[in-house]
Amino acid sequence: MHAMTARVTQGGRLVLPAAVRRSMKIADGEVVVLEIQGKVLQIVPLRDRLDAIQAACSKVLTGGHVVDEFLEERRREAAKELD
Template sequence: MNATLSKIDAGGRLIIPAQARKALSLESGGPVVLTLVDGELRVRSVASAMAELQTQASSFLSDDGASVSAFLTSRRAEAAKEQGGSIDTQDQAVATTTESDRGA
């Protein structure tokens, strides 16, 4: 199904044909996510939007998780130098545990 003609009623409601609702797993009365992209209105199920967000978050954490941990360790060392102390060994253990939990 590429394109379907529909109308917006006086109340601003748009009828989504049954075939499109079925293809998108949309239920009557169920929530949807509307996104404006390049002059188009995109309609997705909440489950689809959440799955995309989880994929993006997972990708971000796997790509940047190690660098975030390294940054935090470095920043803690700098802060310790500024205060004339050293990094708390518990902070080091937390950073190491966090990295091993991610499989780093």
């Protein structure tokens, strides 16, 4: 685990340092999930969350293409929310 500091600016903006974006492979415009656990803020790329859901569902469901189609639809909807 690496610790870094970042400043919250006007309007509550938080800029992720370039080193963090590179190590987490977060591209400009990518959607991230913010999880609050007590006083801890965790930032997780949405794609990682969707991949985890897909993996869990594929173990339970047969015909994984249905799950793939569902997740692709969710990705498109998430991308539209950014526009």
